[in-house]
Amino acid sequence: MSKSPHERIGKAITVRGPVEPEALGAVMMHEHLHSDWAQTSEIPFDMAKWPVVEKCVVPALKRLKDHGCFCILDMTRSPERAAPWVYQRISEMADFHIVLATGFYREIELGKYWAREPDDQIWPFVHEASVEELTEFCVQEALTGLHGTDVRAGVLKIGTSSKDLTEAEAKAAVAVARAQRQTGLLINTHANTPGAFKTQLELLESEGVDPTRVVLGHTQGQMVQEWPEVRKCMQRGATFAMTNLRMDVSEAIRQSWADAIVRAFDEGLGAHVTLGLDWGFTVGYYEFMGNPAWRPHQGDTTMLTPCTFMPPPAYSYLFEYTLPRFREMGVTDDMIRTMLVENPQRVIPVREP
Numbered sequence: 001m002s003k004s005p006h007e008r009i010g011k012a013i014t015v016r017g018p019v020e021p022e023a024l025g026a027v028m029m030h031e032h033l034h035s036d037w038a039q040t041s042e043i044p045f046d047m048a049k050w051p052v053v054e055k056c057v058v059p060a061l062k063r064l065k066d067h068g069c070f071c072i073l074d075m076t077r078s079p080e081r082a083a084p085w086v087y088q089r090i091s092e093m094a095d096f097h098i099v100l101a102t103g104f105y106r107e108i109e110l111g112k113y114w115a116r117e118p119d120d121q122i123w124p125f126v127h128e129a130s131v132e133e134l135t136e137f138c139v140q141e142a143l144t145g146l147h148g149t150d151v152r153a154g155v156l157k158i159g160t161s162s163k164d165l166t167e168a169e170a171k172a173a174v175a176v177a178r179a180q181r182q183t184g185l186l187i188n189t190h191a192n193t194p195g196a197f198k199t200q201l202e203l204l205e206s207e208g209v210d211p212t213r214v215v216l217g218h219t220q221g222q223m224v225q226e227w228p229e230v231r232k233c234m235q236r237g238a239t240f241a242m243t244n245l246r247m248d249v250s251e252a253i254r255q256s257w258a259d260a261i262v263r264a265f266d267e268g269l270g271a272h273v274t275l276g277l278d279w280g281f282t283v284g285y286y287e288f289m290g291n292p293a294w295r296p297h298q299g300d301t302t303m304l305t306p307c308t309f310m311p312p313p314a315y316s317y318l319f320e321y322t323l324p325r326f327r328e329m330g331v332t333d334d335m336i337r338t339m340l341v342e343n344p345q346r347v348i349p350v351r352e353p
């Protein structure tokens with residue numbers, strides 16, 4: 001496969017190579033096929049986990065195709081990802097497009113969840129490496145491939161814990177911004193705390209990133225509570241990704257999400273809203289829930305478990321539960337098409353760096 005940047009422009013970069021945007025159908029913007037917090041490296045893949053991949057993950061993606069969804073963005077990055085071949089194999093078995101992320105997660109607060117030592121808070125590589133090395137890591141995964149394979153990342157990730165970035169988060173974000181400018185990929189973020197979307201966008205813009213290349217993620221709450229600031233970011237070109245749209249929350253919360261969507265469309269900003277669930281098959285969350293002493297990177301568990309914080313069915317919950325409720329609450333089919341089909345197909349393809 002050619003690495004020529006020209007052959008990438010206008011294409012979505014999937015684990016099986018570049019594809020035309022129209023082939024993606026509807027797209028879920030933030031999911032996880034394999035997030036293993038017990039491992040320190042994604043290779044080699046522990047085959048004890050394969051039965052879950054084959055019996056649960058592959059069928060879940062096949063089920064999405066019944067809803068016109070042919071692509072997810074898998075926002076897991078090193079070291080929690082699976083080995084590159086696993087994604088190619090899943091993609092072939094389900095005949096489904098997977099766009100993999102490269103980049104970095106947020107720094108978990110010391111003492112929260114399983115973060116008992118600094119090495120638990122964020123991938124140690126982020127602390128050890130320079131900004132230049134972090135940039136090079138992302139560029140390599142995007143343009144050359146993961147771990148010497150031809151599986152390339154097709155989206156960049158940053159995560160921050162609050163409005164004020166930690167030193168490590170800021171370093172990682174600067175590196176990702178620079179990688180964006182070299183690769184032309186989309187940046188998709190973790191910004192689920194108040195104001196985080198705003199500081200993320202400002203930092204990325206200060207590094208020269210075009211706001212139309214940024215999706216500010218997990219921001220369904222911010223679209224409700226911080227609309228004036230959200231609107232400004234949308235008007236500058238940024239996109240928002242509403243996730244974790246579970247319908248067993250209070251009716252008031254459900255309605256507030258639907259109202260936020262309708263308001264964005266009423267104000268002419270519907271081109272800046274996308275959807276996902278943050279559904280995932282994980283190692284670690286479940287173990288942590290049952291055992292507060294559990295820490296990542298213990299390497300003593302191989303069980304890949306369906307998501308513990310989003311209801312079943314995996315991924316297609318969005319189509320089978322969320323969207324039917326949203327329709328009852330005023331979200332139209334046209335809006336859904338814009339958020340799931342048109343917007344992702346416009347922002348995911350590579351742009352001229």
Ligand SMILES: [Zn+2]
Nearest residue numbers: 030032075278
């Ligand atoms: Zn996620």
